[in-house]
Amino acid sequence: RAKVVLSNPKLRREYDLVGLDLEDDADDEGHQEDGAAPAASAAAAASENGDGEQNPSEAHHEEKDGSSSKTETVMGHLASASLAAVLQVVVRTGLMGLVSVLISKYTILTFLAIGLLILLTTKMYSALKKQLAGSNTPMTLATMKDALSPLAIAFGIFCMYRGRRFIIESTPATDGVDNAVVGDSTTTDVSNETEITYADWSWTFLFGETTVMTSFISNSFDNRPPALLLLFTTLSFFLSLWLRGSFWRYATLMGFEGIIALLVVLAFPIMEMILESIVEEKMRKVGEKIRAHDARMKEMLRRKKEKQQGSVS
Secondary structure, three states: OHHHHHHOHHHHHHHHHHOOOOOOOHHHHHHHHHOHHHHHHHHHHHHOOOOOOOOHHHHHHHHHOOOOOHHHHHHHHHHHHHHHHHHHHHHHHHHHHHHHHHHHHOHHHHHHHHHHHHHHHHHHHHHHHHHHHHHOOOOOOOOOHHHHHHHHHHHHHHHHHHHOOOEEEEEEOOOOEEOOOOOOOOOEEOOOOEEEEEOOOOHHHHHHHHHHHHHHHHOOOOOOOHHHHHHHHHHHHHHHHHHOOOHHHHHHHHHHHHHHHHHHHHHHHHHHHHHHHHHHHHHHHHHHHHHHHHHHHHHHHHHHHHHHHHHHO
16 A cells, blocks of 8 residues: 555655655665565565456556556546536437438428437347347337337327428419510410418427427436426427427537537546545645644653653663
8 A cells, every 4th residue: 555655646745644654764765675575576476366367466566557546536437427418409409400400390301300310220129029029028118118118209200290391371473474484475374373381380380399309308318217208298398389390499509519518528627626625635634634643642751751761760
């Protein structure tokens, strides 16, 4: 343990703050060098078990070599997890925007996406069926929830596509004779041609967008109880009411999520520095108490030796 601490500047500084002195005297260094070879051979022999595995204590010390403090480790994990979660939300928002703004707007893209999702469902169902047949497990709705998720997304995309196909009004393109050219006696009657205006948003589109968004969110979690699904559905419903398939609203939402990711990147190093300074201050106070207790113990031993010498004399 002393070797690990002394070889790591970070741990050595923390031990100095607490007041633990692990430095060896100059006389002990030569003794340690003389006994280095036998100690190394003994450690190598003790580290190998019957099947050649490494000693757990030695593996623990090797894992500790060069490692950072507990504060840095915890804050690093928190920063990585937070940044990964934010980036995952950004990616899913981008996919949702692609489906809502582009795919559900065109017939070819809509049915192509639905066909790919149905193919993915059949592949997942076949793989799940083989896996359950090997383990003799009955197929239930709970085991098929992952395989049915692409079907729910396909149904939501179709609802979004159908919600944009409601006709608002149908007006004639022109009220008379069109394509009259000077010097040309030919004319084209286009009185039967009409201009059709479709709705940009409808309640059917809202239902489809809510379904797709709920599926995207719920796929991020392994355990999906009914209460959590209800929460996801409610959140998706209110977001769909605001987004309404608008490109600029999706871009605004992704920009807000990008700002959150930037704040995570900038905030966690600052929080790590603040927390590290707090921990060092606490360790310094503990070190002062340890030094004071050590001084009291030395004083007690000195008085005890003086009493013993006085009684002997």
